[in-house]
Amino acid sequence: METPDPLDSRENQLLAIARTLFARHGYDRTSLRDIAEEAKITKAALYYYFPNKDALFERVVLESLQSLYDETSAAVARAQTPTERIRAFMEASAHVQDHGRDRWIAGSNAFWQGAKEGQRLAALKLRDSYEQLLRQCITEGVASGELRPVDPAMTGRLLLSALNHMPRWHKPGGRLSATEVMQQFLDILMNGLVQDTAASSSAARPAAHPPARKRKPATA
Template sequence: MASKLEDKKTRASSGTNRERPDDRQAQLLEIAGRLFAKHGFDGTSLRDIAEEANITKAALYYHFPNKEALYERIAVFGLERLLDEVMEATTGHRTAQDKIRAFMFATADYYSLNRDAWITGANAFRGSEESVSRSKILMLRDMYEKQLRNCIREGVKLGEFREVDVAMAGRLLLAAVNSLSRWHNPDGKLNAREVVEQFVDIILAGLCAK
């Protein structure tokens, strides 16, 4: 308790107890991500986001010029974080199997912690909003998928996996995670990582060389 009080005193004395612009933006991104995930891009207005955040629409414009920029920021930032996490997770593992497991578990953990942002990003691919720039989103998605394919390709090259179509195997693994938002209950018996672990076990059993 003392350390918490000391921390509050430190923030007060330094003037950092006020809400910083980046903190406010993070809050707005969280609110917008939740509304976009629930209602979609077309079903969510800037007024909805402003009202949920208890600010004026003009105050929202101070942080984001339009709804498209806010939507894109959520999708791009989410993919950047996801890419960083899977790259870090696969580093240091020796076998292709271990790398794939690390990749998939990092993805499942990201999904669990950022479900709204995940759904918003997924909708950016499936949606038809031409006003939302998708070039960087597509680039990041391709880099993310390429990392998984590299792990599969390495396993095939080293004889750890049988000869398979690397792209098809990658799509099968990613489908295990991409489908979660359509059926998985976060409060159910199994969390996302436990579900993905079972999927990975089944798929790897088919990939591994006999």
């Protein structure tokens, strides 16, 4: 059995602290000193692992985005139909929130805040790959006739908005997990809110009896 590398373990602890502080206060408002103080080490000791915030950006944002893309693309590949692939994408994304809420929020905060141009471009490329995966599932659903002829980009934004806003109100450890909430969202979004009143009325009405045919008079 391999012995865990203590340096790697310490690095992961520092990353976890950085993600928590980035999620709580934002990337721009968290300094390396804040992270060092939370970890109860000197700033110089922190420099051994992360010489600057740019190094932390790469580990917190780029690795998180890559992990998110890898998990969702694997889930989509296992699904059989376009609508199943849309559900797989969204549920896998919600699963990431369930098992890494700080990672999700910290990555989102840092993505929109201070990053160098090269890092920003790398993050944008990963984000675009992730969003394009969902749009492709929607496009395939329209082409197959499983979905109405909706705009894939607009539909993708709607689905991702539901996902991205969930951490603002959903509490971990609540009655429903993020994945279970997303399953209900998908039922609403995929099936719609409005009842088909014509179909409901038709189903509720008793079947009409055909008019009685007139009998011809009997002949001798």
